[in-house]
Amino acid sequence: MTSDWTIHDRFEPNLIRPDEMAVFAGGSSEDRGRISLWDDVQNHRPTRCISITTPPPTVPSDLLQATFTCGKIARTVHLRSTSAIVEITKGRGLFLDISGLPHHVWAPLLRAGISSGVSVRAMYVEPERYRHHSSPSSNSMFDLSTGNLGLSPLPGFASISSNHDPRQQVFVPMLGFEGTRALYLSQQLDPSPPHTIPIVGVPGFRPEYPTTTIACNLDFLDEFDAYSHIRMAPANDMFTIVKILDTLRKEFPSFRLLVAPVGTKPHALGAVVYAIREFSHVELMYDNPIRRPQRTFGVGKVHIYTIS
């Protein structure tokens, strides 16, 4: 995979190639979740745009479908069905704005795009700031989720055939601002894997973010005495994540990687791409958070990654 990645001050419609199918969130309570320019793009090229809406999930099975709207046609698509996704995207190359799409939507799209051999590019728009918690605790400085639906595989990423010895696993959580997420996922592993290797976004989107990330995850890092095992990857760099995971595979050749993409979205992107590539060696662990409305404010820099 080439590390083709560009950074822009703002989104411009001409960043999308004419033959690409642009895919983005149908609506979002975040400023960056669905930037207003998507309306113009949609008016301009209605049949080469898909906006996706998902009702607020209440049970894990709600995460398995979404409504795809292309032009005037809206269809419910089963997210585990590669053929349904390819059909609605008309086999075109994909330009995915993952900023406002939840993991359970963009990850299957990515998988469908890669497996069908079309070009896939992903866009991520940074927010300017995150919502602060009104009564913070040590691991919840920001108020980003109202809860989670629990550990459940992302659509199409279930791994049920491996019968790996729990002592032959490496837990690789990508740390973010919600300290309980890595902690929650680690607690689902009993016994704990012998190796825990967290990944922190350094440098962060803002200079103070790495420190904030560590502060929010102190309970987790203490519990697993994992400070000295931390690996760092720039918060906006999905490609370094792929490299780190590749390195870990070589360092622990007979181990299974349990990767928890609960840090930055570009890190999650790297993790999902790696899981698609190395499915038999990697198991994704995801807690399916229920996002709090207006969890972020403002629109920051725009990142575009060429994935395939």
Add this chain to the structure above:
Amino acid sequence: MDKLRTLFSDYRAEWSSDLFDNFFVIPPYFAELEAPNSCKLMGGRGTGKTTALQSLRFDVAMPRLGQPPTKMPYLGIYLRINKNRVPVFDGPELSQKDWDLLFCHYINLLICLELCHLTKWLRVNEALSPEFQISTTALSLGGIEAEICDEVALESYIIRSLIAAESYVNNPKDANPVFRSMAESPVRYFAEAISNGSLVDAPLIFCCIDEYENLTDRQQALMNTYIKHAEPPLSYKFGVRQHGLRTHKTRNQNDLLNTPDDYREVDVKNTRFEEFAESVATRRLTVAHEGGLNVPTRLSDFIQSLSLVEEAELLGASKHANSVREQLEPSADLQTWLSSRTDVELCFLAFWHEKTTTSLEQLALAWKKNPTEWRTRIGNHLYASIFWISKGWKGKRIRKYYSGPKTLLGMASGNIRYFLELLDESVSAQLEIGEFPGHIEPKPQTVAAKRVGARRLKQLGGLTENGIEIKRLVLGIGRVFFERARSPLKRAPEVNQFLVTGSAEDVEIVRRVLVEGVSHLAFESLKPTKATSADEKQDAEYRLHPIYSAYFEYAHRSKRSAKFPAKSILKFENNPRQAMRELLGDDFTTVEFEDLPEQIAIFSNFYEGGES
């Protein structure tokens, strides 16, 4: 010293394969597990369920039983329900019936894979007869009889079937449908094949299934059917958290899974835990002692206890006593009485004076006149007064001791992992003081108890989907009990339980969080009221799990209850300050920030949070 440091450090059964033989102590309920019937083993994380179930596994049981495979009374296999896998058997692409069939096929494959491992082991140990036949199992799993002639071929076939099932569940619309074996059938065939084709005398076959709570309600109903229909030689032993068996339904709507008809029930916590925990600790002490370590073999000699009088003295009863003496010395009537009183008695008088606001002199005269009444009063209230002794003394590090077997066992409250963790941390805290004196003093035990509480509190946020909600409740209610323990004035002593009151709707919201908290050992439910159905009980009264008592510095033992309105409890979510105000009462003055124990003070942002 390294040996001492690691003596109690191993509280995960899974890490102790090399130490299993040395350290495994048969739990008091073990006979129930070894019986031919199915059995539900209920207990929280760390209560030893996994250790017990794993000890039934064929390769672990053999050295423990000290029997060759042909003489083993039972052959066990072990399976853990993986929470990251079972949710996948659901979704809009297939009908519920199809998902059920697929799930049963998956479970059949998993159990049969373990039975393959058992069969291979029997063959290696020359415990398999030449008549052993695997063909019926292979057929029932959709295999071609001629191609699957032994357990090795079957294992390989099962692995391929699992891969096919994986492709299918990840894309049920596009992938080729997979063969779905009939629920229970391959497992029954395989168990019969082992029973008839092994050289073991009439072996029982135990299928141990751990973390049953990870199954969805519907999947539990399917698995319940396996348990309900199990017949000798096969039985199921399933480990589950409290409230984790959420349904007693089976595939047949009218046929419920019942105890004792279909399975026996063992609640780990209520099965002579103290005796078991003491045996576990004694076994380790004995191994260490025999290995040349300077440790006694009796638990009570290893971890020192304090009487209430000794504890009051250590906490500074004399300071209060001196003040009382100064104030009462001028009273001629009390000279002789005063000189025969101990420091602790006079400290108690000061406590009672503050509690009742009656003058010291009046109280002393009453005591002089009616010593029997005061002896009873001391008996009833000395414990509560211990929490008050150091009130207002800034910088005091220890305001209450938590030490001795009885206290540590009480704090562990049925959880062997907690108990060993308390001992392990006590050893570390003792070694931090200096040379090991051959026992653990009360102070390091107290330090350890707080550390363990802190560690458990840290974990809480991540234990469950609603971990943060539960942690906020623990922080809030813990602080409320801390405040009440420090200010026992005009209040019943030792209030550390609570009853949730209010509208049915609010109570239900709180109850749901508390029940989940009970499942994850944040809370304990007491006095369950009448069951509304076979598997749903209403819990009326709760307390924080006593593992948090040292952290929040209140009584670990279960005593009296307060009534907490559900509406107020719910305010811990967004307005902890207001919630505390309502639960403590408007006239209550909370402890000043500077006087808060540091472990509570670090959450001051949380306690001060919310609208005023």
